[in-house]
Amino acid sequence: MGxxxxxxxxxxxxxKTTTTANIGTALALMEKKVCLIDTDIxxxxxxxxxxxxxxxxxxxxxxxxxxxxxxxxxxxxxxFDYLSVLPAAQTSDKSSVTTEGMLRIxxxxxxxxxxxxxxxPAGIEQGFQNAxxxxxxxxxxxxxxxxxxxxxxxxxxxxxxxxxxEPPRLVINRIRNHMMKSGDMLDIxxxxxxxxxxxIGIVIDDEEVIKASNKGEPVAFKPxxxxxxxxxxxxxxxxxxxxxxxxxxxxxxxxxKVKKFFGMRV
Amino acid sequence: xxxxxKQLITMKGTKDGLxxxxxxxxxxxxxxxxxxxxxxxxxxxxHEPIVSVRVKLGHRYLNDEQLERLKQTICEENRFTIHxxxxxxVLREEARLWQANSEIKAMNRIVRSxxxxxxxxxxxxxxxxxxxxxxxxxxxxxxxxNLRGIAHAGVDGDIKAFIAASFMNPSQLxxxxxxxxxxxxxxxxxxxxCGLVDEEKDKIIIDRLQVLSHKRKxxxxxxxxxxNG
Numbered sequence: 001m002g003x004x005x006x007x008x009x010x011x012x013x014x015x016k017t018t019t020t021a022n023i024g025t026a027l028a029l030m031e032k033k034v035c036l037i038d039t040d041i042x043x044x045x046x047x048x049x050x051x052x053x054x055x056x057x058x059x060x061x062x063x064x065x066x067x068x069x070x071x072x073x074x075x076x077x078x079x080f081d082y083l084s085v086l087p088a089a090q091t092s093d094k095s096s097v098t099t100e101g102m103l104r105i106x107x108x109x110x111x112x113x114x115x116x117x118x119x120x121p122a123g124i125e126q127g128f129q130n131a132x133x134x135x136x137x138x139x140x141x142x143x144x145x146x147x148x149x150x151x152x153x154x155x156x157x158x159x160x161x162x163x164x165x166e167p168p169r170l171v172i173n174r175i176r177n178h179m180m181k182s183g184d185m186l187d188i189x190x191x192x193x194x195x196x197x198x199x200i201g202i203v204i205d206d207e208e209v210i211k212a213s214n215k216g217e218p219v220a221f222k223p224x225x226x227x228x229x230x231x232x233x234x235x236x237x238x239x240x241x242x243x244x245x246x247x248x249x250x251x252x253x254x255x256x257k258v259k260k261f262f263g264m265r266v
Numbered sequence: 267x268x269x270x271x272k273q274l275i276t277m278k279g280t281k282d283g284l285x286x287x288x289x290x291x292x293x294x295x296x297x298x299x300x301x302x303x304x305x306x307x308x309x310x311x312x313h314e315p316i317v318s319v320r321v322k323l324g325h326r327y328l329n330d331e332q333l334e335r336l337k338q339t340i341c342e343e344n345r346f347t348i349h350x351x352x353x354x355x356v357l358r359e360e361a362r363l364w365q366a367n368s369e370i371k372a373m374n375r376i377v378r379s380x381x382x383x384x385x386x387x388x389x390x391x392x393x394x395x396x397x398x399x400x401x402x403x404x405x406x407x408x409x410x411x412n413l414r415g416i417a418h419a420g421v422d423g424d425i426k427a428f429i430a431a432s433f434m435n436p437s438q439l440x441x442x443x444x445x446x447x448x449x450x451x452x453x454x455x456x457x458x459x460c461g462l463v464d465e466e467k468d469k470i471i472i473d474r475l476q477v478l479s480h481k482r483k484x485x486x487x488x489x490x491x492x493x494n495g
Contacts, residue, residue: 153398154398157378
């Protein structure tokens with residue numbers, strides 16, 4: 001039996017889809033069978049980020065309305081077999097997706113896959129309810145901005161009312177280290193103090209993420225970028241490993257290290 | 267005859283005025299008639315000051331209509347004013363209400379954005395109130411945690427109610443009909459403070475918790491709300 005994890009945030013544009021794509025890719029790189037589901041009906045993006053847009057024939061609404069079998073709608077990733085994507089519908093009406101339909105799809109997918117990662121739409125309306133309906137666990141994505149933290153707080157409140165296996169965990173995305181240090185951005189402790197949930201990962205604001213998603217290749221494929229390592233760490237934590245948080249500081253020069261050693265300001 | 271043996275109405279003068287004991291074993295009608303007669307006999311003359319009266323009903327319960335008649339009998343035409351009417355019995359329903367209003371309800375949770383926590387009586391919250399969250403209580407609010415959202419004490423109009431928090435950085439404090447909001451500039455919040463209505467300034471002030479010990483002494487008294495009714 002697999003496990004369904006919903007990636008949600010409340011606010012739009014904080015990186016739910018990117019996080020979904022990258023956590024999925026990272027898990028698949030560790031040889032887990034992963035299926036990604038895009039539930040943002042009418043505004044589908046996940047297939048674009050994964051570079052699978054051209055291969056869509058059927059979508060989730062076709063499955064729910066029984067125009068095709070679930071297997072027919074799943075798109076195998078072009079890079080490796082462990083990963084599949086169930087795309088959202090771009091044209092259909094949102095109301096055609098129901099919580100029952102979602103539950104049916106997820107139960108069926110759980111037989112086959114180790115992890116089902118659900119990309120949730122922004123907002124707290126029916127789309128959100130559908131996305132969390134079948135999920136066992138939840139990961140909330142936020143950025144270190146007040147508005148985004150506020151929405152994450154609201155979402156956590158709603159998730160706590162659901163019957164999930166464990167309380168939601170948090171990803172802090174788009175961290176800019178220099179701004180956090182200068183106090184222009186909320187720092188990690190500020191965010192955690194308000195939300196009081198467990199942190200599952202922090203991801204730095206990295207240009208590579210944008211480059212990669214424009215190419216349709218999740219950044220997690222790249223071996224050495226900071227963001228890629230961050231997503232892989234999150235995947236390892238999902239698997240139950242204990243991985244220390246990434247050091248956000250960029251490498252310092254030799255002179256600075258010496259100065260720091262002598263307690264001088266750097 | 268019972269009336270002959272026992273005084274239905276006993277009057278006692280004290281330095282605060284007059285205390286009336288109404289015998290609780292006779293019928294209300296008997297009592298009220300006797301009372302009317304006695305009041306007329308003993309009412310102060312035009313030159314004397316108005317006398318305040320405490321009425322003690324003993325084990326008698328009066329409904330609203332009877333209370334009204336009692337008040338009329340005492341006050342009408344006579345130069346008396348009623349200070350209080352006390353009965354040793356209360357309705358079960360009223361007692362429950364009193365209990366609910368004087369109890370401290372302990373809660374252990376985080377009030378997150380969009381959530382509202384309301385209690386009757388005092389609220390003791392062990393946990394935070396996050397921005398966008400709201401807690402309300404008919405009595406006082408005590409927060410063992412961070413208050414960053416809205417707290418509304420004394421929602422039914424008790425301006426003596428107050429709000430105390432381990433860490434106070436609220437977006438708004440409301441007490442009865444008073445509202446105060448956080449300043450527009452970024453504030454860091456304060457530890458161990460309380461908000462209460464300052465009646466002279468006619469607004470909510472925030473001060474150290476220590477001031478409560480002289481500004482809100484009645485917090486110690488269990489019956490404080492019972493007397494406020």
